[in-house]
Amino acid sequence: MNVDQLVRRTLQEQAAEHVRAPGDLADRVLRTRRHRRTARGLAGGAVAVAAVVATAVTVTVSDPRGVQATPASETRTADVEAHPDQSPPRELIAAGNAAVSGFYTGRTVKEDDGDELFLRRYHLLDQKTGGYAPADEKWAWVDVAPGLRTAAVLEGELPASRIGLLDLMTGRVTRWITVERPVAAVTWSPDGRRLVATAYSRNPDRLIDRPDDHPANGPRQHSSRTGFYVIDAATGDVGPFRALPRSEPDTWGAPLGVSRTDLVWGRDGTVLYAEKSDGTRDWYTPDGEKTRTPAGERYAGASRAGLSPDGAYAAADGDVNGSPVVDARTGKKVATVPGMQPLAWADGKRLIALGCDPKKCGGRNEFRTQLLLVTVGSGKAVPLSGFRKGAEGGAGRWVPMVTGR
Secondary structure, eight states: OOHHHHHHHHHHHHHHHOSSOOTTHHHHHHHHHHHHHHHHTTGGGOOSOOSOOOOOOOEEEEETTEEEEOOOSOEEOSSEEEOTTOSSOSBOOEETTEEEEEEEEEEEEEOTTSOEEEEEEEEEEETTTTEEEEOOTTEEEEEEOTTSSEEEEEESSSSEEEEEEEETTTTEEEEEEEEEEEEEEEEEOTTSSEEEEEEESSOTTEEBOOTTSOGGGOSBOOOOEEEEEEEETTTOOBOOOEEOOOOOBOTTSOBSSOSOOOOEEOTTSSOEEEEOTTSOEEEEOTTSOEEOOOGGGTTOTTOSSEEOTTSSEEEOOOBTTBEEEEETTTOOEEEEESSSEEEEESSSSEEEEEEEOGGGTTTTOOSSEEEEEEETTOSEEEEOSOOOOSSTTOTTOEEEEEEEO
8 A cells, every 4th residue: 555545545434434533633644654755755656855844834814804924935844845935836835635736827829710729838746856847748638646646648739539647757658548539638536546538529728710700709619528438547448438518508609608618526536527607516427427416515616625535524715805614514614714716625624725915815916826725713824835926817827736645
């Protein structure tokens, strides 16, 4: 059993025995991880520097509309790696059982035919150095598996007819998986054993200029999702194609919201969901049948963090005043944590989130955000990265990818 499997198994066993994990569970698990990490170095994807205690940095909420920051260039504790002076990050950022596995920047290219194409440029965690290195420019889509050892990649332009499994230790593709219907997204299941690949007839990152459309409208979104595959990552076996065309056109035939409506695994890995234009989710079985929202994720909305590892809480997206955390069973709010967008749970109590500039919170500037480590029941947060620049979707703005380690 590797280090990452140990952490997941411990959390799963504890969750099965108790509704909520004891407060020192993370410390006990991490002590075990540190012993193994000392013996194995970077094995199993654990690349954080352990048991090194340096300057501790906190951000304390002074009122509901702002926070106060203590400046520092680095935070290292037993399970936290933070670099508040780095944006985008150059060195590992991690907390608890989650780490920034990479990030991407995006840019929009205007083409001669009037179309507009959104392109991603990825930087991925280098397991040998513990830092972030530019990935091959040919990768148009990347999703890193739990454990931080393998990434699923697609070559541009999307959609692609094959999926690569990229070894993050060597930088080489160890397996190519061919699909009959081209796909434009591929995401890992929570246990890292399966992939769901969403098929499209056209590139969902391309805005189409319609010759018969009014010039003032500009390039338009398009409904081009056709279905999905479920793939066994270990064997490369591709399951049957499940037809799931998107059907949300408006009066003029254009889709509501955005073109990209990828299938993503739910928290327990038994069902899939796709975001809707109104911020809610449609849920499906791996066979493509519509199903109900899992009980534990009923109150999480469209938050990327969702259900906590022990199943006690659900984190929802918020605003400059903070993000609500609710009881996963009842939906009752139990806390408000700093940050506008919870991205992942570090453990049963802590979240990695994106939050706005402490000096400009309160609605004046919500775009200058940074990664924060926040704790349920506390108004304090640890800055994990420097501030991102520019508006959402702006050229050069880096977008973090947070993965279980």
